[in-house]
Amino acid sequence: xxxxxxxxxxLRTLMYLAVNRERMVTIQDIADLHGISKNHLTKVVxxxxxxxxxxxxxxxxxxIKLGHEPAEINIGKVVRQTETxxxxxxxxxxxxxxxxxxxxxxxxxxxxxxxxxxxxxxDDVTLENLLRKRxxxxxxxxxIKPLRFHAQAKTxx
Amino acid sequence: xxxxxxxxxxLRTLMYLAVNRERMVTIQDIADLHGISKNHLTKVVxxxxxxxxxxxxxxxxxxIKLGHEPAEINIGKVVRQTETxxxxxxxxxxxxxxxxxxxxxxxxxxxxxxxxxxxxxxDDVTLENLLRKRxxxxxxxxxIKPLRFHAQAKTxx
Numbered sequence: 001x002x003x004x005x006x007x008x009x010x011l012r013t014l015m016y017l018a019v020n021r022e023r024m025v026t027i028q029d030i031a032d033l034h035g036i037s038k039n040h041l042t043k044v045v046x047x048x049x050x051x052x053x054x055x056x057x058x059x060x061x062x063x064i065k066l067g068h069e070p071a072e073i074n075i076g077k078v079v080r081q082t083e084t085x086x087x088x089x090x091x092x093x094x095x096x097x098x099x100x101x102x103x104x105x106x107x108x109x110x111x112x113x114x115x116x117x118x119x120x121x122x123d124d125v126t127l128e129n130l131l132r133k134r135x136x137x138x139x140x141x142x143x144i145k146p147l148r149f150h151a152q153a154k155t156x157x
Numbered sequence: 158x159x160x161x162x163x164x165x166x167x168l169r170t171l172m173y174l175a176v177n178r179e180r181m182v183t184i185q186d187i188a189d190l191h192g193i194s195k196n197h198l199t200k201v202v203x204x205x206x207x208x209x210x211x212x213x214x215x216x217x218x219x220x221i222k223l224g225h226e227p228a229e230i231n232i233g234k235v236v237r238q239t240e241t242x243x244x245x246x247x248x249x250x251x252x253x254x255x256x257x258x259x260x261x262x263x264x265x266x267x268x269x270x271x272x273x274x275x276x277x278x279x280d281d282v283t284l285e286n287l288l289r290k291r292x293x294x295x296x297x298x299x300x301i302k303p304l305r306f307h308a309q310a311k312t313x314x
Contacts, residue, residue: 001240001272003158011264075267083158106287107168110232114278115158121271130263
């Protein structure tokens, strides 16, 4: 059981933008920092733009920035929008024909209730919450320091 | 976000055995009914055997049967044992080196809490609960009728 890479990248993009709010960011910055595909990330940022979570500023000094304050961005909502497949087992598929128990089985209900509980936890988390970790080694009261591409870039393995 | 096919097969195997307790079942029966790989299913049944959830009876009239009463088989426990990957995002991986926020980010905590909530729901569900669905078209008080391979076999697509 794992979130898709797509959702993982979406959350990391939002975090990067949240800690770099004083400047414009490029998709290349985020791709380089995490050593991930720029093409893949471009699709993620495009959707985040459609959702209003990311704003694009055109022009020579343009780039992308957060569309809302971190405290206003709900992680449960983000995950619901980026994670398209909450079909926990084959019985969730609308074209499922291979499960012989479908009409009487309560597995779908049980897994559905479990998924609801999962998302409910994330509904209480905002992007701002993700940036503050007690005991985090940030040295500034638990708030992540702005990340600079040049200082922290990692090479792709 | 989806459970693995492995867990899906494990749950279906347990359900099949639960509704066919009056007879010995073969792995081939279950594979044929669901149109799934016998080899894959053999691995699943082997693990279920190791967990004591399935018993193997050797000999000419042998086969497999449930190791416990359905009411004693906890679905949360089964899923914890068959679903090996609860690493919701890259930051869960012990060899993770590519996330620049690792030391101060609370994403792992949030996703971990959500996963705990997910499993907690399944901890309240037994195999017997899965066999009783209100309004299920079973015609016998909501309990799934024993499934017979010959009567309900489906061909593999």
